[in-house]
Structures are given as C-alpha cells and as structure tokens.
Amino acid sequence: xxxxxxxxxxxxxxxxxxxxxxxxxxxxxxxxxxxxxxxxxxxxxxxxxxxxxxxxxxxxxxxxxxxxxxxxxxxxxxxxxxxxxxxxxxxxxxxxxxxxxxxxxxxxxxxxxxxxxxxxxxxxxxxxxxxxxxxxxxxxxxxxxxxxxxxxxxxxxxxxxxxxxxxxxxxxxxxxxxxxxxxxxxxxxxxxxxxxxxxxxxxxxxxxxxxxxxxxxxxxxxxxxxxxxxxxxxxxxxxxxxxxxxxxxxxxxxxxxxxxxxxxxxxxxxxxxxxxxxxxxxxxxxxxxxxxxxxxxxxxxxxxxxxxxxxxxxx
Numbered sequence: 001x002x003x004x005x006x007x008x009x010x011x012x013x014x015x016x017x018x019x020x021x022x023x024x025x026x027x028x029x030x031x032x033x034x035x036x037x038x039x040x041x042x043x044x045x046x047x048x049x050x051x052x053x054x055x056x057x058x059x060x061x062x063x064x065x066x067x068x069x070x071x072x073x074x075x076x077x078x079x080x081x082x083x084x085x086x087x088x089x090x091x092x093x094x095x096x097x098x099x100x101x102x103x104x105x106x107x108x109x110x111x112x113x114x115x116x117x118x119x120x121x122x123x124x125x126x127x128x129x130x131x132x133x134x135x136x137x138x139x140x141x142x143x144x145x146x147x148x149x150x151x152x153x154x155x156x157x158x159x160x161x162x163x164x165x166x167x168x169x170x171x172x173x174x175x176x177x178x179x180x181x182x183x184x185x186x187x188x189x190x191x192x193x194x195x196x197x198x199x200x201x202x203x204x205x206x207x208x209x210x211x212x213x214x215x216x217x218x219x220x221x222x223x224x225x226x227x228x229x230x231x232x233x234x235x236x237x238x239x240x241x242x243x244x245x246x247x248x249x250x251x252x253x254x255x256x257x258x259x260x261x262x263x264x265x266x267x268x269x270x271x272x273x274x275x276x277x278x279x280x281x282x283x284x285x286x287x288x289x290x291x292x293x294x295x296x297x298x299x300x301x302x303x304x305x306x307x308x309x310x311x312x313x314x315x
Contacts, residue, residue: 041128
C-alpha cells in the first residue's frame with residue numbers, strides 16, 4: 001500500500017500539533033517565585049520583643065496560585081499570608097514573625113510554604129543574632145517564698161545518684177530581698193537529711209546558701225528496710241520563726257539511691273547473684289479500653305548467692 005508524500009506531511013504535522021498541545025497542557029500550572037528566600041534581621045534585642053518581615057512572591061505560571069499552608073520552625077511563625085488565589089503575573093506575600101524571648105545568639109529558622117505551584121514546597125529562611133536582655137533579680141531567683149522576702153534560684157534540688165553507703169551534699173542559692181535580716185529554720189526534715197543556712201542570718205539584699213546533706217544509708221522505711229531508687233523528700237522553710245504559711249515554702253530534694261558493690265572482693269563478686277530474664281519486652285497488641293491485661297516476666301538467678309528484688313517500678 002502506497003502513501004503519498006502529501007499524506008505523510010499532513011500526518012507528521014498532526015502528530016507534532018498533538019504533542020505540542022499535550023506538552024502545553026502538562027505545563028499549564030501555577031508557579032511561585034519569591035523576590036527573596038532569606039531575610040537577615042541582623043542584631044535584634046530580646047527586650048525589643050517580636051520582630052516581623054515580609055516575603056513577596058509572583059505567580060509566574062499560567063494558572064491561579066493558592067497557598068494552602070505556611071509553617072514556621074523554632075520561634076518563628078506566620079499567621080498572615082495571601083489567602084486568596086493569585087492570578088498569573090500578580091504578586092502575593094507571606095508575613096513572618098520571630099519571637100526572641102528566652103533566646104540568645106545566632107538563629108537560622110525555616111518557613112515552609114505549601115501551595116499548588118509547580119514546585120509545591122518552598123523553604124524560606126530568617127537569620128540574625130539575638131542580644132539577650134540583662135538578667136534581673138526576678139530572672140535569677142524565680143522562686144519566691146510565701147512572705148515575698150526570700151527568693152530561691154530553685155526549690156527543687158536534684159542530688160542524682162547516691163550509693164547506700166555514702167552521703168552527698170549540695171546547696172540552693174537564695175536571696176534576702178527585704179530590708180531586714182532573715183533567719184532560716186526548717187521543719188519536716190527527715191533523719192537522713194541535715195539542712196542549714198550559710199550564713200545563719202542573711203543580711204538585707206545579700207545571698208546565702210541552703211546547704212543540704214543526704215545520708216542514703218539512713219533512708220529506711222517503717223520496717224527499717226533500706227529505701228532504693230528515685231525518692232523525693234519535702235521540707236519546709238521557716239522564715240524568722242513564722243510558721244503561719246510554712247507549707248507554702250517547700251523545698252523538694254530528689255535522690256536516686258543505688259546499691260554499692262565496690263566493697264566486694266573478687267571471690268564475693270564471683271558468687272554474686274545474676275538476674276536473667278526470659279524476655280524483657282512483651283507486646284499486648286490491640287487492647288479494648290477498660291480491659292485489664294497482665295504478663296509475667298520470668299527470670300532466673302544464675303549466681304551462687306540469693307537474689308533479692310529491691311524495688312519494682314512501672315513507668
């Protein structure tokens with residue numbers, strides 16, 4: 001079957017036109033183009049509060065452009081951007097806020113812009129350096145006792161790990177913010193803790209230490225058994241003998257008591273108990289609300305001495 005040259009030319013042109021139309025249809029999209037993608041704030045002061053900047057963009061595509069979401073990282077956010085569709089050739093904006101509160105030094109945060117653009121995700125950046133505001137007495141001593149005259153740097157003292165054979169001492173920095181002398185005493189102090197103020201009398205606008213010594217070997221329950229693991233103790237601060245609001249002046253002391261094996265000889269260590277569990281994880285799978293389920297973790301003592309479980313705690 002013969003095909004004339006004219007028919008071949010017509011067929012070729014038709015194919016080219018079809019390919020061209022198909023290609024045009026595929027590229028008929030919105031396309032976002034920002035004037036800049038990085039904004040430099042330079043040096044900003046924490047005390048000056050929130051700062052703002054504006055990113056402008058143009059729709060250089062052939063279809064209307066719509067921003068669906070703007071998400072900031074760290075201390076930056078955007079609640080204001082062009083919410084309506086931007087027709088081809090027109091401009092829109094994205095406002096960005098940055099809050100330097102409790103931040104200092106360099107920052108480099110990103111803002112993710114999602115749209116129906118040919119490139120659906122655009123990453124913007126804000127950069128700068130935050131100069132922290134000078135610390136006030138309130139910033140340094142955030143915890144205030146009930147009468148308002150005594151301020152503490154913290155009212156929660158974490159002593160960390162202490163072996164059952166040892167003691168540990170640490171302190172809390174305090175400030176007398178009144179115009180009179182302050183003398184501190186303490187109540188509800190357990191026998192395994194000693195606490196004192198150094199100096200014993202704190203002069204006006206002067207600092208002092210509440211010194212705490214924790215003797216782990218004395219921390220025992222009502223049966224006289226050694227206590228183990230993470231334990232909290234709460235004592236109350238009495239200011240100038242006034243016990244009226246003493247329960248509003250607590251200090252919490254936390255210690256993690258562990259058993260000390262350092263005194264054991266090699267022979268004793270060789271005979272020491274060794275715990276081995278058949279498994280240390282268990283998957284309950286799907287459980288209906290209100291259903292009580294349980295699983296027993298089975299273990300063996302592979303040592304030569306008796307094994308004693310000191311404490312079991314679920315978390």
